[in-house]
Amino acid sequence: xxxxxxxxxxxxxxxxxxxxxxxxxxxxxxxxxxxxxxxxxxxxxxxxxxxxxxxxxxxxxxxxxxxxxxxxxxxxxxxxxxxxxxxxxxxxxxxxxxxxxxxxxxxxxx
Amino acid sequence: xxxxxxxxxxxxxxxxxxxxxxxxxxxxxxxxxxxxxxxxxxxxxxxxxxxxxxxxxxxxxxxxxxxxxxxxxxxxxxxxxxxxxxxxxxxxxxxxxxxxxxxxxxxxxxxxxxxxxxxxxxxxxxxxxxxxxxxxxxxxxxxxxxxxxxxxxxxxxxxxxxxxxxxxxxxxxxxxxxxxxxxxxxxxxxxxxxxxxxxxxxxxxxxxxxxxxxxxxxxxxxxxxxxxxxxxxxxxxxxxxxxxxxxxxxxxxxxxxxxxxxxxxxxxxxxxxxxxxxxxxxxxxxxxxxxxxxxxxxxxxxxxxxxxxxxxxxxxxxxxxxxxxxxxxxxxxxxxxxxxxxxxxxxxxxxxxxxxxxxxxxxxxxxxxxxxxxxxxxxxxxxxxxxxxxxxxxxxxxxxxxxxxxxxxxxxxxxxxxxxxxxxxxxxxxxxxxxxxxxxxxxxxxxxxxxxxxxxxxxxxxxxxxxxxxxxxxxxxxxxxxxxxxxxxxxxxxxxxxxxxxxxxxxxxxxxxxxxxxxxxxxxxxxxxx
Numbered sequence: 001x002x003x004x005x006x007x008x009x010x011x012x013x014x015x016x017x018x019x020x021x022x023x024x025x026x027x028x029x030x031x032x033x034x035x036x037x038x039x040x041x042x043x044x045x046x047x048x049x050x051x052x053x054x055x056x057x058x059x060x061x062x063x064x065x066x067x068x069x070x071x072x073x074x075x076x077x078x079x080x081x082x083x084x085x086x087x088x089x090x091x092x093x094x095x096x097x098x099x100x101x102x103x104x105x106x107x108x109x110x
Numbered sequence: 111x112x113x114x115x116x117x118x119x120x121x122x123x124x125x126x127x128x129x130x131x132x133x134x135x136x137x138x139x140x141x142x143x144x145x146x147x148x149x150x151x152x153x154x155x156x157x158x159x160x161x162x163x164x165x166x167x168x169x170x171x172x173x174x175x176x177x178x179x180x181x182x183x184x185x186x187x188x189x190x191x192x193x194x195x196x197x198x199x200x201x202x203x204x205x206x207x208x209x210x211x212x213x214x215x216x217x218x219x220x221x222x223x224x225x226x227x228x229x230x231x232x233x234x235x236x237x238x239x240x241x242x243x244x245x246x247x248x249x250x251x252x253x254x255x256x257x258x259x260x261x262x263x264x265x266x267x268x269x270x271x272x273x274x275x276x277x278x279x280x281x282x283x284x285x286x287x288x289x290x291x292x293x294x295x296x297x298x299x300x301x302x303x304x305x306x307x308x309x310x311x312x313x314x315x316x317x318x319x320x321x322x323x324x325x326x327x328x329x330x331x332x333x334x335x336x337x338x339x340x341x342x343x344x345x346x347x348x349x350x351x352x353x354x355x356x357x358x359x360x361x362x363x364x365x366x367x368x369x370x371x372x373x374x375x376x377x378x379x380x381x382x383x384x385x386x387x388x389x390x391x392x393x394x395x396x397x398x399x400x401x402x403x404x405x406x407x408x409x410x411x412x413x414x415x416x417x418x419x420x421x422x423x424x425x426x427x428x429x430x431x432x433x434x435x436x437x438x439x440x441x442x443x444x445x446x447x448x449x450x451x452x453x454x455x456x457x458x459x460x461x462x463x464x465x466x467x468x469x470x471x472x473x474x475x476x477x478x479x480x481x482x483x484x485x486x487x488x489x490x491x492x493x494x495x496x497x498x499x500x501x502x503x504x505x506x507x508x509x510x511x512x513x514x515x516x517x518x519x520x521x522x523x524x525x526x527x528x529x530x531x532x533x534x535x536x537x538x539x540x541x542x543x544x545x546x547x548x549x550x551x552x553x554x555x556x557x558x559x560x561x562x563x564x565x566x567x568x569x570x571x572x573x574x575x576x577x578x579x580x581x582x583x584x585x586x587x588x589x590x591x592x593x594x595x596x597x598x599x600x601x602x603x604x605x606x607x608x609x610x611x612x613x614x615x616x617x618x619x620x621x622x623x624x625x626x627x628x629x630x631x632x633x634x635x636x637x638x639x640x
Contacts, residue, residue, distance in 0.1 A: 008197045015194075019187040026179050026634075030172055033639040051635040058631045062183075066190050067624045073124045076133050083137040090144040094152035 018065045025058045117611045132618045136625050139586075143629050146582065150575050150636065166572045167640060170225075175638040178221050179630060182587075185214030186627045189594065189620040196613035201605055204616075208598040211623070215591035222584050229565040229573070236429065236554055236562040241438040242449035244552060246429035248562075283556060284421035285408045286389040292414040294338040295380040299331055301414045306391040313387040321384075338380050345376040389418060403556075427559070431550040434466065441474060452552045462550065576637050583633060586626045594619050 032050050064070045069080075114120075115127045123130060154165055188210040195203030236244045290301065302310060313322040321330050352374055356367040367373065394408060402409050408416040431453060436444040445463060453459040563569045567577035597616055604612045 008194045012191065012194060015187055015190055019183065022183045023180065026176060026183065029635055029639065030176050033168070033172055033635075048640055051639055052632075055632050055635050059628050062186060062624055062628055062631065066186055066627075067621055075123050075125060075130065079130075079133050079137055083140050087140055087144045090141065090148045091151065094148050094155060 014065065018061050021061060022058055025054050025061075029054050117608060117614060126614055128614065128618045129621075132621050136621065139625060143579075143582075146575070146579050147632070147636075150579065153571050153575055166570065168638075169572070170638050172638045174221055174225055175634050178218050179634050181214045181218050181221070182627045182630050185211045185218075186624050188214065189616075189623045193613060193616045193620050196605070196609060196616055199609055201602070204601075204605075205598065208594060208616075212591055212595050212598065215587055215594075218587055219584060219591075222580065226577075231564070233432070233565045234429070234562060235435070235565060235569060236427065237560045238448050238554075238558050239560045240448045240558075241436075242444075242447035243435035243438075244429065244431055244449050244452070244554065245433040245435055246431045246552065249428045249430065283392075283394045283403050283408060285392045285394060285403065285416060285418060286421050287386060287392055287408070287416035287418040288389055289383050289385045289417050290414060291381055291383045291417065293380045293412075294335045294382055295342055295378075297412045297414045299327065300412070301392075301410055301416070302327075304392050304394045306393060309390055312390055315385045315387065316382060334382070338378065341378045342376065342380070345374065345378055348374040349376055391421065392416060427554045427556060427562070429552050429554060431462075431552050434462075436466075441470060444470065448558060449552075452554050452558070454551045454553055458550050579633060580637065583626065583629055586629070590619070590623045590626050594623065 029051060032047055032054070069076070113127075117126060119125050120127065188207045192204045192207035192211060195201075195207055232247050234246055234248045236246060236248075238244065292301070305312075311322070311324040311327045313320065314327075315321075316330060316334075319330060321327050352370075352372070353364070353367055356362045356370070357364055392408065394403075394410075403420070406417065406419055408418075434447070434449050436447050436449070439447055445467060450459055450463055453462065565573055567574045594616075597612065597619060601612050601615075604615075
């Protein structure tokens, strides 16, 4: 990134807008906790999906704007593609546990 | 030595070197936190088969977590503005924004510490044998009345930040022992660690021998242990030799050989009883991991057994109740849970039960909507069908309801108010009726307790993963603040020499800082809201 001085100053407003958006989404996350209920009352898969989606939007904003990923060099994207791939694999790793033949140690659920 | 491409980009990559470096580092950091997030999913998915079922959902007040989210996001903006300041060659702007970043980092860490402290000092969970859990604050048992007791609990409570022991510090079984029986082959003298101070290694009698003081105890114990172990070894070797001779030499079957009358037995008496000349006081952590006890005996996990009697009051835990967690009981049994009967004041008990019932009715009505007519689970199914899904709605804070006149005004964290008038207060009066019921006092017999602890990482799986992830994240915040703080304090020299170089450093430090923010963006909903 080789921006001129004027270029940088023009970004300042954008950074504050992103800040405002992030605040809004944080408020929305808490609202999902407190007021809206997706699916069953209390916590449910619906809340989980909505909560994580909001987190993803926030993360994208931080990544694209604050970390300058929208105007980054190709090499960084290559690093990130690999990271994403392995991260996803790591997340799915625990799914193998579901096919674990070992049954509950205590025999019954409490 | 001049390090190349610190300021200008390399032609092939188009980037200065430290930027590639930080992105590779962040990639490894993603894997580090990814592993922990994966562990979280694993634990949560598997919870239905574990002892911690159901998963404690939404057990934390989200306010502090939300404030910390705001603080970190603000710091992310400040760090990028500090970098812009450098790019525009405005040192003062850089200084202001970077100071704000450090301020945010410190605020975050202070809030986090406060959260940890609350969990480890003020919040305890007493799991009763019938499955109900009393969420409470355990009172120190050295002070006279509950207000003093609560305050007196603090200094001891701080120890909880540094170790496991605090969870049980006021949960000790107090026992007056007349004798101790231990197995010399397996036991040690570690039980003596739990004797009250000043009463260590007392005058005692083992068989006909008198022992008094640590050196005499040890002079007796270690040779006696060696002697027993030698006898055991000899007896076992005789037996082994016999078996080998018969099985290998005479090709007999092992199970037949073991029935032989001639088979040498290992009859070595390893147990020995030590009588204390006068009863010895013990304070033993009342955890099933350490010891179990009856009215007249107290056993340690290595088999050492004290005989005597429970000291007066040693079997009762006094607590200030925060709430009841009855999710492990079927809804139909929740109102008759043991936990209710332990609330000392009858009015408070009834008021709390009424408030709970009110809440429970709402929940049941709500859940019924999700089942077709006639398909509502039976009592047997209910425990699993509903219990595991209904957590915090049933986990009410009694402080909000018990008074009956203070609905909606949370007093959970309210500082207890001391009565004016200077009268010596009866501990029972604190919870005596509606007039002055800041507290709901409960007295819990230890015999009812399955497991009790503060809400440290050892309390359950949720707190284990919560402390692991937020703790690691907190260390990242600290590390990032140190690096950025270094640039703020010592950066001027480099700025004057080559401002672009400092800007690049701040950009790299800033990328790490944004990553720390990103992790928190996911940790917040996962740990506080789900």
